[in-house]
Amino acid sequence: MQHQNLVNVITDALPGLNKSERKVAEAILSDPESATGSSIASLAKRANVSEPSVNRFCKRFNTAGFPDFKLKLAKSLVSGVRFVNRNVDPNDTVESYTPKIFDSTINDLALIRDSIDHSVVNAVVDQLIQAKRVYFFGLGTSGSVARDAENKFFRFNLPVSFHDDVLMMRMLASTGSAGDVFFVISHTGRTKEIIDIAEIASNNGATVIALTSSSSPLTAVSSIALEVDVPENTDEYMAMTSRIVHLVVLDVLATGFTLRRGPDFLPHLERIKNSLKPTRYQSED
Amino acid sequence: MQHQNLVNVITDALPGLNKSERKVAEAILSDPESATGSSIASLAKRANVSEPSVNRFCKRFNTAGFPDFKLKLAKSLVSGVRFVNRNVDPNDTVESYTPKIFDSTINDLALIRDSIDHSVVNAVVDQLIQAKRVYFFGLGTSGSVARDAENKFFRFNLPVSFHDDVLMMRMLASTGSAGDVFFVISHTGRTKEIIDIAEIASNNGATVIALTSSSSPLTAVSSIALEVDVPENTDEYMAMTSRIVHLVVLDVLATGFTLRRGPDFLPHLERIKNSLKPTRYQSED
DNA sequence: ATTATTTACGTAATTTTACTACATATGGGG
DNA sequence: CCCCATATGTAGTAAAATTACGTAAATAAT
The missing domain is CATH 3.40.50.10490 (Glucose-6-phosphate isomerase like protein; domain 1)
Incomplete structure (x- = not known):
């Protein structure tokens, strides 16, 4: 699977992470969009860890470093990565299920395209x-x-x-x-x-x-x-x-x-x- | 039009750019993918212009600066940005028109989703x-x-x-x-x-x-x-x-x-x- | 339990990257 | 030909990311 979505990869890896890495992961997942725009310092602060911890976190996910990580994360967020493979659940509102449906369709199209x-x-x-x-x-x-x-x-x-x-x-x-x-x-x-x-x-x-x-x-x-x-x-x-x-x-x-x-x-x-x-x-x- | 594709925007703006900006544009368009990964220094060198020229170029396209520009460019390249709004032309082969059709559909879906x-x-x-x-x-x-x-x-x-x-x-x-x-x-x-x-x-x-x-x-x-x-x-x-x-x-x-x-x-x-x-x-x- | 050893994490220094302010150049109109 | 506007580059500064190293925590071994 070449083009796995970073957000999903992080979510799936969550259990195997150690304390500070998990903090970083949660900080990112809580608002992936803003994570793509912030510096390593501000993200570290938001996650209550040191900057190198963030850096190590990035490298763990096969990225060259923080900038590269942000880039890949940003890409993942396009075409609705936020929700891809995330099912609709009974608590969803229009605002949340609508993009889910679109994104899942988009995802499938991209898959077949490739x-x-x-x-x-x-x-x-x-x-x-x-x-x-x-x-x-x-x-x-x-x-x-x-x-x-x-x-x-x-x-x-x-x-x-x-x-x-x-x-x-x-x-x-x-x-x-x-x-x-x-x-x-x-x-x-x-x-x-x-x-x-x-x-x-x-x-x-x-x-x-x-x-x-x-x-x-x-x-x-x-x-x-x-x-x-x-x-x-x-x-x-x-x-x-x-x-x-x-x-x-x-x-x-x-x-x-x-x-x-x-x-x-x-x-x-x-x-x-x-x-x-x-x-x-x-x-x- | 909120979510225009950066690659297309640059292409369309090409005629109205001045010399060094055009050099930057061409350097980026010749290999957008690699542009998202390079530093302002290396891109400046590749385009034969100074670093501030690259920076000014970025700001001209409504981005905060070079990093922000790279981010947006990277996003543009996802879901086949290469082809979005690029019409099928008579010289296209299966390999080129197939992704064009998929990408144009994906693009429209993303547009309506948002x-x-x-x-x-x-x-x-x-x-x-x-x-x-x-x-x-x-x-x-x-x-x-x-x-x-x-x-x-x-x-x-x-x-x-x-x-x-x-x-x-x-x-x-x-x-x-x-x-x-x-x-x-x-x-x-x-x-x-x-x-x-x-x-x-x-x-x-x-x-x-x-x-x-x-x-x-x-x-x-x-x-x-x-x-x-x-x-x-x-x-x-x-x-x-x-x-x-x-x-x-x-x-x-x-x-x-x-x-x-x-x-x-x-x-x-x-x-x-x-x-x-x-x-x-x-x-x- | 205590120590050895590994793993996790942070501090501080270094390097890289991006940006700003300023200076020089280039070109068009008077 | 000079002036002004715009375009571009140089050099310095600030910010950001990475590395090297040291300390702390956790785990394993005795």
Whole structure:
């Protein structure tokens, strides 16, 4: 885990710290934001320890010294590090749970950004570019993602549709053939019905692209799997962020698609955009 | 604009800088990451200017001094500052456009996280808690958001539905009354049809909640407006991130809702979660 | 229990870093 | 060509961080 959050690292290390180090840790955790701005002297005073104790504390956390520590702490605080991996609890107020939700989403996006396999993205764009037809399949929450994907990809002058009805999916899969792309979205990748359908399409020679988590049964029956591992959310209060990540991945694919089509294609997109103008009040974008 | 990215600010200010300041700017921009780690002396040397010039440069950008500047620069570099507000261009490869898309989404989320009005969130949760019925309305992309909202809120044992058919919406609005909540989602808030419908519902005494951008016509005809201003994306290649922000805002509302309902409600959510188990292979969460 | 030994912590000196005040230079307008 | 404004650098000062060292506390061994 390359990019662990300093605040969390300190919190986790708390039990193993000795007296003055713990004082420093508590002083920092009580107000991390202000810690990034203060000098070693003022922090030492606030924690009731000597300056070298603060310095030693910093070095314990793999930083070159106090300035370096402040820097890394500051970085940790961006994109809501304060709350990342900190669950919503029943005592939270709007002021506290709102940033928690945002931050946990941001955190997951950053995670996938850094771990997504670019060659797979490229391969998927390849398939989409060549496709005669594209079907987006998804159930439940993933159904909304599939619907959004349709809305995005139809702009590319490509026969595309989304489906959230398993019988419809099954029929379409059974009539699929080479040139058809079945883009199957499933967070768990374990829904039996969906796996069945993917298998049918695959057996008919169609291309099956899965947007799902790694080493899921769905991956196994797909031509290409865009494996996106969003950390499971065990917290009852916390939302499922996987669908958000999926949407962004689809944005990435759409971007790749547009770039591959080249600049001649842009006027077409512009035309679609403009088509909505008469439905709106006043001018915009 | 409170939280502009320092790297971009410097880039934009470049033309208006004088000679030595520009040298400093270029030295920083050529390797911002290393700039955050170096001392004022080494940076001055690298830019071929004196130390006070570097200091003056920092102050010009509304920072207290060099250390403060480094801090802010470091923060800017987190969550892909490299790319934020930097558009996708035709020469981008997968490796470069992928993080751009993620970062622009992350950036927008952070922006809204810091600017969202908590009291409005609270007020909306109030209304949802009291609602006899909730309708989620949205067209196009916002239709997918509405669909996702339905999927989220039906778990609360609340009569809820989503609609993306304007005739259906119109009929529902016309039969609405006090106790009914019409939750209208629209990025622009300018779609005539939607505004009409919101007005009808409102005139019938129903509560109209709008999730839209500020000072839009839709805001005017709503009981409560959750104003979320996602920066317009003028780039042809870049995706619309407003729908993602909307989804997260709905997550926030759902969280607020759950918390308001109290811990007695959690077993109900658990039961819904478990209901899907038989549809899947193997065990999970 | 008492001493030895390690570990923790603080004091003070040293070094590094940043800032300020001032001086010189550079360039544009009269 | 000189004056004034702005830009930049020099040198000194203050602040900050680090190191070296010494003392105190804690732990282990006898």
